[in-house]
Structure formats: structure tokens, C-alpha cells
Amino acid sequence: MIQKELIDDLQLKWGRIQQAMQAQHADACLLSVDVNLYYTTGRIFSGYFYLPAEGAPWFFVKRPNGLTDDHIEYIRKPEQIAEIFAARGIPMPEKLLLEADELTYNDYIRLQSIFNPKETGNATALMRTLREIKTPWEISQFRISAEKHAKTYSEITECFRPGMTDLEFQYEIEKRMRQNGSIGIFRAFGANMDIFMGSILAGENAEAPSPFDFALGGNGMDASCPLGANGTILKDGTAIMVDMAGNYTPYMTDMTRVFSVGKLTEDAYRAHQTSLTIQNEIENVVRPGVVCSELYNIAAGIAEKEGFAGNFMGTKQQAKFVGHGIGIQINELPVLTPRSKEELQPNMVFALEPKFVIPGVGAVGIENSFLVTETGIEKLTHFVEEIIQLH
Numbered sequence: 001m002i003q004k005e006l007i008d009d010l011q012l013k014w015g016r017i018q019q020a021m022q023a024q025h026a027d028a029c030l031l032s033v034d035v036n037l038y039y040t041t042g043r044i045f046s047g048y049f050y051l052p053a054e055g056a057p058w059f060f061v062k063r064p065n066g067l068t069d070d071h072i073e074y075i076r077k078p079e080q081i082a083e084i085f086a087a088r089g090i091p092m093p094e095k096l097l098l099e100a101d102e103l104t105y106n107d108y109i110r111l112q113s114i115f116n117p118k119e120t121g122n123a124t125a126l127m128r129t130l131r132e133i134k135t136p137w138e139i140s141q142f143r144i145s146a147e148k149h150a151k152t153y154s155e156i157t158e159c160f161r162p163g164m165t166d167l168e169f170q171y172e173i174e175k176r177m178r179q180n181g182s183i184g185i186f187r188a189f190g191a192n193m194d195i196f197m198g199s200i201l202a203g204e205n206a207e208a209p210s211p212f213d214f215a216l217g218g219n220g221m222d223a224s225c226p227l228g229a230n231g232t233i234l235k236d237g238t239a240i241m242v243d244m245a246g247n248y249t250p251y252m253t254d255m256t257r258v259f260s261v262g263k264l265t266e267d268a269y270r271a272h273q274t275s276l277t278i279q280n281e282i283e284n285v286v287r288p289g290v291v292c293s294e295l296y297n298i299a300a301g302i303a304e305k306e307g308f309a310g311n312f313m314g315t316k317q318q319a320k321f322v323g324h325g326i327g328i329q330i331n332e333l334p335v336l337t338p339r340s341k342e343e344l345q346p347n348m349v350f351a352l353e354p355k356f357v358i359p360g361v362g363a364v365g366i367e368n369s370f371l372v373t374e375t376g377i378e379k380l381t382h383f384v385e386e387i388i389q390l391h
Contacts, residue, residue, distance in 0.1 A: 001059060001069030006042040009137035013040060014051060016130055021053045027093035028052045028203070029123045030111065032100045035187060035328045038250060048078065052093070060084075063184050081113050092116070092351060097123035128189070132325055132333045134251075134347045139371060141251040142349055146380040149246035151255050152180045153383045156242060156259065159391045166202040166229040166240065167221065173200070173244055173363065181248045189328045198244030199228035206241065206363035209317030213331070215353050216241070216314055216363055236262035239362030239387070241355070245273035246369070254326050254351035255381040256367030259388045268364050271356040272387055274306045278322075278354040286370070286377040292340035296322050299354050300338070311356040323352040326369060348372040349380070 002010060017040070021029060031037060033047040040049050040057070044088045047061040059072045060081055073084050085092060096117040098108060101124035112120055152173070159172035174197050178184065180233060186195050192212050210217030210227045219230040238261045246253030258272060278299045285298065299322040303312040313319040325332035326349055333340045334350065336341070344350075349372070355365030364387065369380040 001043070001067045001073055003042050006137070009292060010040065010042060010107050012135055013130075014057060016133075017051055017126070018053055020126055020130060021097065022052075022188040024095075024097075026053060026095045026097050026122060026347060027117075028095075029097035029126070030115075031099060031123060031127070032107075033099050033124075035189075036099065036123075038328060039127070039131060048081065050081070077206070078111060079114055082321065095119040095121060097121040097126060099124045099127070101125065107217055115307045128333055131327055132348055133345060134327065134349050134371075138327070139250055139347065139349070141249040142253055142369065142371070142380055145246045145248040145251060146253045146255075146382070148180050148182075148248035149255050149381060150383045152176050152182075152244070153242070153257055155180075156257075157388065159258075160234070160261075162234075162261075162391065164234055166200050166205070166232045166234060169202075169234060169240070170198075170200045170229050170244075173242065177244060179267065182245070183247045183250070184308045185251070186245045186247060189329045189331050193331065194225055194350060195227055196225075197247075200243070201228065201241045201363045202212055202232040202234055203238045203362045204360065205230050206239070206357045207315050209314070213319075215232075215319045215355055216357065217317065234261050234390075236281065237264060237361065238262075239264055239268055239358070239364055240390075241331070241363040241365070243367065250328055251349075252326055252328075252330050253369040253381050253384065254330060254353070254370060256353060256355070256365065257383060257385070257388065258364050258366075259390050261390055263389070264364075264387065265358065265361055267365050268361045269387065270306070271308050271311060271358055272366075274302060274308055275354045275356065276385060277306075278302050279366055279368065282352060283370075283377055283379070286344060286372065287375060288344055288372060290344050292334050292336045292342050292344065293338055295336045295352075296338045296340070299336075303354070303356070308356050311358060313355055315357045315359060322354055323350050325350045344372050346372055346374050 034044045046063040050058040100122040155176045208219045218228040220226045240259045243256040321337045323336035353367035371378045
């Protein structure tokens with residue numbers, strides 16, 4: 001069940017969860033959502049991970065067959081958990097944490113009925129907070145992903161052919177991603193976050209607002225998934241923003257680069273340089289204890305000073321954040337918003353993405369993944385940051 005190389009990492013995570021539960025006076029948590037199962041067991045299975053506030057965890061597995069380890073019990077339905085507890089003399093929790101923000105209503109009510117706790121808490125909020133602080137093993141996975149992410153980006157110029165559309169360009173990049181080890185799936189938290197392997201925005205499509213909570217929109221291929229490339233022809237004077245997932249390990253890096261077909265307008269180059277200025281300024285000020293809103297305000301202030309406030313993070317619809325935590329999901333905590341009072345802490349990993357949309361040209365800007373250290377910040381994603389001309 002548990003891979004040997006992950007034992008130390010998982011025990012560290014279990015200890016953190018137990019410490020947080022004890023602070024909330026919770027007796028146990030029950031997890032069944034894929035990302036939390038992976039976080040706590042190193043694999044995804046159909047079933048439940050049960051962790052008491054003290055002692056070893058239990059693994060209640062429906063599928064797949066053949067998993068073996070201490071404290072594994074195969075079940076057909078969650079009602080059997082109560083039967084196993086009774087047979088083994090394990091007390092039922094008086095306060096149980098369930099993934100209240102992610103379970104269906106029926107599943108939540110069913111589990112409450114099975115365990116019948118005096119009090120139920122929200123495991124989703126607890127887990128998202130705990131997952132902000134990465135373990136040494138998790139950080140090593142980001143480094144692997146960042147290296148392969150950069151390798152794919154180094155091959156993007158080879159994907160371009162004059163006269164192709166943004167979709168055709170994306171297909172070629174996706175092929176390189178898979179060849180370089182991309183897992184393929186792009187995990188995100190919350191509703192209205194459907195996306196396949198990343199986003200490419202070219203020309204006027206960069207202005208199209210999307211209902212999804214990403215930095216920029218795009219019309220997409222169909223109204224059923226209104227985000228990203230839409231068939232725009234890549235003609236001279238077009239900016240192409242490539243924001244393809246760094247999902248080469250379960251821990252995703254986030255990196256955006258801009259390519260151009262021929263030369264762009266002076267405003268486009270100046271806005272792109274403004275993005276680099278924002279990134280450099282934030283790199284200089286980030287340290288543990290800095291409040292997230294301060295970073296957003298720095299970015300917005302520079303954008304206004306340079307005359308690009310109306311282009312910052314969109315035009316017709318402007319995103320009200322300039323960065324976000326990353327991990328097993330692409331949109332983890334913290335979020336760099338104008339209202340966030342959360343302070344950065346060592347071993348947080350976040351993406352910083354100051355971007356601008358120039359009407360008639362497209363999107364420009366930068367995005368990189370950063371690790372918060374004890375004294376400052378470390379950039380994890382390394383690749384050419386200037387606009388790269390395709391021909």
C-alpha cells in the first residue's frame with residue numbers, strides 16, 4: 001500500500017494532520033477525495049483514509065484489489081467501517097472531520113449517519129491549509145517537474161509552422177509534453193475549473209472573458225469549455241501566451257512564456273517589460289511574514305505607474321489576483337489578492353503571474369513558480385523570459 005520511499009514523508013504529513021486535529025479538538029478525519037488520498041497515502045484508490053488524532057491510520061479500500069499493508073480493510077460500502085470498528089474495539093469519534101467542501105450532499109449525510117458524531121468539522125479547509133507548507137519530498141517533486149517543464153518550453157519554437165492556428169500549435173506542444181513525461185491530467189480545486197493540459201491565448205482571443213477562475217480567459221473550442229485557444233490564425237503581429245501545465249510529477253509547476261509571430265507593437269514589449277519589473281520587485285521583497293495583499297498591491301501599483309492599469313490581468317474582465325499556491329492542484333493556497341491577510345511561510349510554493357492584455361495584439365507577461373525559503377524566495381522554473389520571436 002505505502003511505497004517504502006514515501007514512508008518518512010507520509011509519517012511527517014500524518015503528524016501534521018494529527019497536530020492540527022488536536023488543536024481543533026477533533027478525534028479523527030475521514031478522507032476520500034483523490035488529492036487528499038494521494039497526499040496522505042501516495043496513491044489514489046476508491047475508498048477512505050481514516051486518521052485518528054492519535055495512533056496509526058486505517059485504509060478502507062473498495063478498489064483496486066491486491067493492496068496489502070497493516071490496517072488495510074477491504075469494504076463494499078462505508079457502513080462496514082462502523083462494523084469493523086465495533087469488532088476491533090475502536091471507539092467512534094465524537095468530533096469527526098469530513099471533506100465538507102468536496103463531498104456530495106448524499107455522501108456527507110451518509111457518512112454522518114454512519115459515524116453519528118456529536119460534532120462534524122471541515123476536513124477540506126484543514127487539508128488545504130496544511131498542504132500549503134510543502135515537505136522536503138514534495139519540494140523535490142517540484143524541482144523535477146520544473147526541469148521537464150523547461151525542456152518542453154525549449155522545444156516550442158520547433159512546434160510552429162507559418163499559417164497554423166493556435167489549436168494546431170497547442171496540439172504540437174501537448175505532444176512534446178507527453179513525450180517529456182507529462183502525466184496529462186490537470187488537477188484544480190473547485191467548480192468551473194475544467195481545463196485540458198493548459199492554455200494558449202493568441203491575438204484578440206486573449207481579451208475574451210471566461211467564467212473560469214483563471215488569470216485570463218479565451219473563448220475556447222466550444223461553449224461547453226470556454227477557455228483558451230479557439231482556432232485563431234497565428235499571423236504576423238500576434239502575441240501567443242503559452243501557459244501549459246508543468247504536470248510532470250504529481251506536484252505541478254506553473255510557467256507562462258510569450259512568443260510572437262513577427263514583431264509586436266511597442267506597447268506590447270513595454271507591457272511585457274513591466275511584468276518583468278513586477279516580478280523582480282516582488283522577488284526583492286518576498287520573505288516569510290510578508291502579507292499576500294502586499295505583493296498584489298506592488299504589482300498593481302507598478303502597472304498603474306507604467307500606464308497599464310487598464311490592461312493588467314485582462315481588459316474586458318480583470319482577474320483580482322496576481323499569483324496562487326501550487327501543488328497537487330494548480331490552484332492551492334495562498335492566493336495573492338488585494339484583500340488576503342495571509343502571511344507567506346517557509347516552504348510555501350506559489351506561482352506569480354503578472355500579465356497584460358494588449359488589444360489587437362494579445363497577452364504578454366510572465367509566470368514562474370517560486371519556493372519561499374527561510375530568508376527570501378527561490379525561483380524554480382527557469383527559461384528565457386523575454387518575448388521569443390517565432391520567425
